[in-house]
Each structure stands twice: as structure tokens, then as C-alpha cells.
Amino acid sequence: MRAPVTTPPSEVRVALLGAGTVGAQVVRLMNERADDLAARAGAPLRLVGIAVTDVEREREPWIPRDLLTTDAEGLIADADVVVELIGGIDPPRALVHAAMAAGATVVTGNKALVAAHGPELHDAAAAADVDLYYEAAVAGAIPIVYALRESLAGDTVTEVLGIVNGTTNYVLDEMATNGSTFDDAVAQAQALGFAEADPSADVDGHDSAAKAALLASLAFHTRVPLENVPVEGIRGVTVEEMAAAQETGYALKLLAVARRTTSPDGISVRVGPTLIPADHPLATVRGAFNAVVVESEAAGRLMFYGQGAGGAPTASAxxxxxxxxxxxxxxxxxxxxxxxxxxxxxLPASSQRITARFDLEIDDRPGMLALVAAVLARHGISIEAVRQAAHTDPTAYGDELYDVFDDAYDGGSDRDRDPAASRESATLTITTHRTDEGTLAACLAELAGADGVRAVLPVRRVEGV
Structure with a gap:
């Protein structure tokens, strides 16, 4: 048990590991707000050194050159608080352990490190009787870690939905509002500094997956390993798909989803392109902003919105x-x-329950609608909505579309149709009620092999309905 402070220290010594975009802003704000920070902390915060890999590299003018060092281990030994902003797993993992062993509190913005090695870091902090902070590891300036760890400690969180990657939100927003292609939107994000030269960690969903694991761990008081988070990125999203979503009253976002489940009892966590109704709070999040919606039993719905990346916003956290x-x-x-x-x-991916929407490219001839409905019925998948986009005459089936599905589920048969009304092909869009991923996958596999089904287009999960 940590002994109470009897004689307050005259200062708190701070070691900074890394002087990149965020680290540089931390130094600037420590300089500019020194008096306020001292008043809030109870003592001045003195920066004792900044560990970098190259002390000769040109730096921002406010970074003191005499504080730069390549000796991170030596710097740690002289600190009360170590701020790790290097990023990645190695060497930060070893440096954080060294800091804790030396009795220093650790502040990190390294989501990859905390997501992959969070349990061992928490154990090491407890063993050394020091603190571990990582607000900046999730959603930049948004205080979501504090909210889940402290503000909602007396409540029961049931669900967390989040746009937690500004790069992907910017890309999808450009595709939706300006009709940009995926490649053009990524290039624009890179030009504005929202995306790295290699945007894979963002657009392939790995950054969001790390944050989803952290959010789920905090929300549900359970260690959630990163490997238990199924992830799908946004490379497959097209301009046409974005337009179709808008036409039907939805927005397509890359969401981190964490949900407490009761049947079976567990946690459902995943990341992927997700459809949400246009009136949902997350649907209006534009550009490179982040937002997290938390549902809890007592407080109800809470939304946290703000800048999720960038030097100054992350330095604030x-x-x-x-x-x-x-x-x-x-x-x-x-x-x-x-x-x-x-x-x-x-829960494994196959057991997670989802609402899904998918497109089928089908032969446009009598009996096809009943065939599709019968396959869904055999797998026990209930239909929430169905829409047909004809490639030629859009009125050939008219208002009888829903009747066909009703007949299939009731054991009835297709109504007679004029063969002359048959078209060459059509796209059928189906939205299901909640079902598990494994059942849906088996159903789609059967549909893909059915006579008259030309293609099964990408499945999109649906939230907020």
C-alpha cells in the first residue's frame, strides 16, 4: 500500500520519451501553461529530459536542445513521471516496465502497447505500486477513458459504439459528400496530414481494433485481448455503396462496437464498416472528428465528441x-x-449477433424472390426490410415484392407473373433482424450457390435500429 505523503515534493520531475507530433505539443503546453499546471498539480512540473533517437534533428523552436538525449534508460531513473509517446511495441514496452520498476508513474498515448500488453502493464503497475494512465490512447482529446473508468464506475454499461479513427472517418465522409473515390479520399487525407504515408493501420481497421479492445475492457470490467476483436477495414467500400446508403436513409461509418450480451453471456466486440440511420448521433460526425456513444442502465445514452487526433488535441489528454x-x-x-x-x-466472431444488410445480384425472373426467401427461412433468419433495384423496368414486380416474402415464410408460392415482365438482372437488398454471424455466413454460402443468384455483395452490419 502506498504510504501517504508527509512532506510534499517541491517539484514533480517529468521525463518525456518521444518528441514527435504529440510530444512536441506536450512540451509547448508545459512551457506556456506552467503556472496553471503547477497550481492544479500542487507543485511545479519540471521537464528533466526528452529521449529521442536523433539529437541533431531539427526540432520545433520551443524544444530545449539541452534536454534532448538518446539515453532513455538514464532519463527514466531521474523521473517521478514518465510520459511515453514513442508509439509501437518495442522499445516502449521495455521502457515502460523499466519506469515502473524505478517507481515512476507512467502516462502513455500508445494504444498499440496498451491493447496488446495491457494486462501485464497493469500487473506491473500494481506490483510496483505506481499508476498507469492512458487517456490519450483512445480518441485523442475525448475523455472517454476517464468516463468509463471513473465517471461511470457506479453504473452498468451495456454498449459502446464509436468512431475512433479520424483518418477513416475523413475518407468515408469525402466519399459520401463529395463523391471521391477511396484512393482520392486517402490521398486528400494524406495531403492534409490526417493519414500517414502508409495508411494501412487506419484504413484496414487495426488502429480502431486496438481502441475497441481498450474500450471494451474498461466498459465491461474484463480483459479483452486484441486478438479477440474481429476487424474489417474500409478498402472495399465504394462510392456507389456510399450513395446507396444515403438513398436508403443510412450513413456508412467505420465503427468500433462493444456490447454486453446475455444469451450467451459474454462480450461482443468488433470493428468494421457499419450502417447507421441518418438520424443517429454518429451519422453526423464529419471530417476527421471522433465520437463515442455509451449506453448505460442508469445514465442512459451519453455521447462524447471531439478531435480524435492531432498534436495539440492529443497533448491535451x-x-x-x-x-x-x-x-x-x-x-x-x-x-x-x-x-x-x-x-x-x-465471443468469437461466428457467435456474435448482428443485424445485417447485404445485396444479391439475381436473375430477374419469376420465382427468384421466393427462392431467396426460402433459403433465409431455412436458416431461421428473419427479414426486417427488403428493397429491389431493377436494372431496367422498375415496376415489373411493383408492390407485390413483400407479398412474395410473406408467401415464402407461410409456405405459399409465387404469384403468377407475365413472363414478358422478366428482366435480365436485378439487385435485391435485404436487411435482417438480429442473427448470429455463423448462421448468416452459412445462409450466404447457400445463396451464393443457388441457381439464379449471380453474386452476393459485401455484408454490412447495421447498428442503431
Whole structure:
């Protein structure tokens, strides 16, 4: 148990590991707001050094050259609080362990590290009786870690939906509003500094998956390994798909979804392109902004919105943790420890229950609608909505479309039609009620092999309905 502070320190020594986009802004804000930060923490925050790989590299003018060093290990030994902003797994993992072993509190913005090695870091912090903070690891300036870990500690969270990657939200927004292709939208994001030269971690969903694992762990008091988060990126999204979503009253976003389930008892976590109704709060999140919607039993729906990336916004979250960490050093106390008492099982992808929408390219001839409906019925998949986009005459089936599906589920047969009304092909869009992924996959496999079904187009999950 940490001993209470009897004589408050005259200062809190801070070591910064990394002076990139975020690290540089942390230094700037520490300089500009030194008096305010000292008043909030209870003692001045003194930056004792900045570990970098190249001390000769040109830096922002406010970074003191005499504080730069390549000796991260030596710097750690002289610090009360170590701020890790290097990114990636190695060497940050070893440096964080070294800092904790030396008795330093750790503040990190490294979502990859915390998502992949969170349990061991929490165990190491508890063993050394130091604190671990990582607000900046999820959604930039949005205080979602604090909200889940502390503000909602007395409530029961049932669901978390989040746009937690600004790059992908910008790309999808450009495709939806300006008709840009995926490649053009990514290039624009790179030109504006929203995307890296290699945008794979963002557009393939891996960045969002790391954040989803962290959010689920916090929300449901359970350790959620990153490998238990099924992930799909946005490379396959087309301009035509974005337009079709809008025409039917939806927006397509890359969502991190974490949900507490009761049948079976566990946690459903995933990341992928997801349709949400146009009137849902997340549908209006534009550009490179992030937003997280939390559903809880007592508080109801809460939404957190703001800048999810960038030097200054992320530095704001780092400084929030730094002030809290320094305050505990000065006044005593500690940050909340890891809460993993629930030990809920993350569900495998095949067992996760989803509402889905998918397109079928079909021969446009009598009997096709009944055939599709019968396959769905055999797999126990209930239909929430159906829409047909004809490639020629859009009135050939008219208002009888829903009747056909009703007949199929009731054991009836197709109504007679004029063979002359048959067209060459059509696209059938089906939205299901909630079903599990494994059942849906088996159904789609059968449909793909059915006579008259030309193609099964990408499945999109649906949330917020």
C-alpha cells in the first residue's frame, strides 16, 4: 500500500520519451501553461529530459536542445513521471516496465502497447505500486477513458459504439459528400496530414481494433485481448455503396462496437464498416472528428465528441493524465487500478449477433424472390426490410415484392407473373433482424450457390435500429 505523503515534493520531475507530433505539443503546453499546471498539480512540473533517437534533428523552436538525449534508460531513473509517446511495441514496452520498476508513474498515448500488453502493464503497475494512465490512447482529446473508468464506475454499461479513427472517418465522409473515390479520399487525407504515408493501420481497421479492445475492457470490467476483436477495414467500400446508403436513409461509418450480451453471456466486440440511420448521433460526425456513444442502465445514452487526433488535441489528454499523476505524487492517493473482476468471455466472431444488410445480384425472373426467401427461412433468419433495384423496368414486380416474402415464410408460392415482365438482372437488398454471424455466413454460402443468384455483395452490419 502506498504510504501517504508527509512532506510534499517541491517539484514533480517529468521525463518525456518521444518528441514527435504529440510530444512536441506536450512540451509547448508545459512551457506556456506552467503556472496553471503547477497550481492544479500542487507543485511545479519540471521537464528533466526528452529521449529521442536523433539529437541533431531539427526540432520545433520551443524544444530545449539541452534536454534532448538518446539515453532513455538514464532519463527514466531521474523521473517521478514518465510520459511515453514513442508509439509501437518495442522499445516502449521495455521502457515502460523499466519506469515502473524505478517507481515512476507512467502516462502513455500508445494504444498499440496498451491493447496488446495491457494486462501485464497493469500487473506491473500494481506490483510496483505506481499508476498507469492512458487517456490519450483512445480518441485523442475525448475523455472517454476517464468516463468509463471513473465517471461511470457506479453504473452498468451495456454498449459502446464509436468512431475512433479520424483518418477513416475523413475518407468515408469525402466519399459520401463529395463523391471521391477511396484512393482520392486517402490521398486528400494524406495531403492534409490526417493519414500517414502508409495508411494501412487506419484504413484496414487495426488502429480502431486496438481502441475497441481498450474500450471494451474498461466498459465491461474484463480483459479483452486484441486478438479477440474481429476487424474489417474500409478498402472495399465504394462510392456507389456510399450513395446507396444515403438513398436508403443510412450513413456508412467505420465503427468500433462493444456490447454486453446475455444469451450467451459474454462480450461482443468488433470493428468494421457499419450502417447507421441518418438520424443517429454518429451519422453526423464529419471530417476527421471522433465520437463515442455509451449506453448505460442508469445514465442512459451519453455521447462524447471531439478531435480524435492531432498534436495539440492529443497533448491535451496527455496533460490531463500528467496533472492527475503529479497531483497524486504531491498529495498522495492513486489512480484507479485495473477493474477486471467480471471475467466475461469475448465471443468469437461466428457467435456474435448482428443485424445485417447485404445485396444479391439475381436473375430477374419469376420465382427468384421466393427462392431467396426460402433459403433465409431455412436458416431461421428473419427479414426486417427488403428493397429491389431493377436494372431496367422498375415496376415489373411493383408492390407485390413483400407479398412474395410473406408467401415464402407461410409456405405459399409465387404469384403468377407475365413472363414478358422478366428482366435480365436485378439487385435485391435485404436487411435482417438480429442473427448470429455463423448462421448468416452459412445462409450466404447457400445463396451464393443457388441457381439464379449471380453474386452476393459485401455484408454490412447495421447498428442503431
Amino acid at each position: 496527455v496533460l490531463s493524465d500528467l496533472v492527475a499523476a503529479a497531483g497524486h505524487r504531491v498529495r498522495g492517493g492513486q489512480a484507479p487500478r485495473e477493474s477486471a473482476y467480471a471475467r466475461l468471455a469475448p
